[in-house]
Amino acid sequence: MTRDWLQSALEAAGIQSARLLPLWRFMWIVSIVVFVLVVAAALWAVARHRRDAAPPPSERGMTRAILGATALTIATLFAFLVLDFSTGRAITRVPHNPLVIRLTGHQWWWEVEYDDSIPQRHLRTANEIHVPVGRPVLFQLESGDVIHSFWVPSLAGKKDQIPGKENSVWFQADTAGIYRGQCAEFCGYQHAKMALLVIAVPPDSFSKWYDSQLQPAAPPADSIAARGQSVFVSSACVMCHTIEGTQAGSNVGPPLTHIASRRTIAAGTLENTRGNLAGWIVDPQRIKPGANMPPNGLSSADLNALLTYLEGLR
Numbered sequence: 001m002t003r004d005w006l007q008s009a010l011e012a013a014g015i016q017s018a019r020l021l022p023l024w025r026f027m028w029i030v031s032i033v034v035f036v037l038v039v040a041a042a043l044w045a046v047a048r049h050r051r052d053a054a055p056p057p058s059e060r061g062m063t064r065a066i067l068g069a070t071a072l073t074i075a076t077l078f079a080f081l082v083l084d085f086s087t088g089r090a091i092t093r094v095p096h097n098p099l100v101i102r103l104t105g106h107q108w109w110w111e112v113e114y115d116d117s118i119p120q121r122h123l124r125t126a127n128e129i130h131v132p133v134g135r136p137v138l139f140q141l142e143s144g145d146v147i148h149s150f151w152v153p154s155l156a157g158k159k160d161q162i163p164g165k166e167n168s169v170w171f172q173a174d175t176a177g178i179y180r181g182q183c184a185e186f187c188g189y190q191h192a193k194m195a196l197l198v199i200a201v202p203p204d205s206f207s208k209w210y211d212s213q214l215q216p217a218a219p220p221a222d223s224i225a226a227r228g229q230s231v232f233v234s235s236a237c238v239m240c241h242t243i244e245g246t247q248a249g250s251n252v253g254p255p256l257t258h259i260a261s262r263r264t265i266a267a268g269t270l271e272n273t274r275g276n277l278a279g280w281i282v283d284p285q286r287i288k289p290g291a292n293m294p295p296n297g298l299s300s301a302d303l304n305a306l307l308t309y310l311e312g313l314r
């Protein structure tokens with residue numbers, strides 16, 4: 001069974017989130033019980049006060065009630081503490097031989113780098129994190145500007161990405177699927193449009209994906225795509241983006257070597273279709289005001305050629 005675009009802490013798809021879920025349920029149930037008891041006690045007190053005949057409570061009875069309520073509160077908070085502590089310990093212990101990914105938050109996109117002892121196998125991509133099912137993945141979390149927070153609710157809890165400080169979090173996806181994540185710390189105007197996808201696939205599919213992503217960009221398939229490539233390398237695009245195998249090699253914005261293989265553009269904001277890509281290239285500020293990408297006034301022939309070229313970058 002696969003899960004698609006799942007984004008819910010109540011539907012656990014990994015061992016981390018599966019451990020957090022009972023803690024959440026316990027806190028939720030206790031909160032409901034406490035709420036019901038407090039409301040019932042308040043109503044009872046009001047009703048009792050209204051009855052003129054009711055005798056005032058004895059001092060001994062009052063003391064007993066106060067001590068009882070205090071003891072119950074301390075016991076409840078202590079139970080929270082123990083459960084919280086043991087859950088925290090269980091999910092922070094990093095398992096043996098994880099896949100290591102450096103994840104850097106930017107306003108407003110995610111830079112994803114797969115570490116490998118062989119430098120040629122170092123992989124840099126954006127906004128879409130592929131992971132093998134059943135293997136722990138350790139994230140080294142960094143920020144390129146302000147504080148962000150990495151959160152894929154179906155797989156793990158939140159962890160902040162703080163400039164100048166490296167945090168880490170790990171998870172393991174136990175079910176193949178596409179899990180949607182979201183920046184969970186207000187990081188500026190387009191915080192809400194800072195999403196990502198975790199795509200969990202069987203290990204052999206992951207290896208295939210990895211090898212294909214290491215390849216340089218596909219050369220233009222025809223003369224229109226060739227024109228698109230020359231538009232790309234001779235316009236503002238080249239100032240910020242990388243396309244391996246061309247002169248475009250800037251690391252300011254998301255790498256586009258395999259842009260056509262990704263499901264979304266603009267960090268989960270839009271589906272990756274030709275029309276959306278055209279709208280994004282022409283006027284990103286309309287879709288994501290404040291984003292660092294400027295508008296691009298291309299002629300329609302140049303824009304079409306550029307789109308054809310980008311669509312070929314599988």
Ligand code: CUA
Nearest residue numbers: 148183185187
């Ligand atoms: Cu990044 Cu909110």
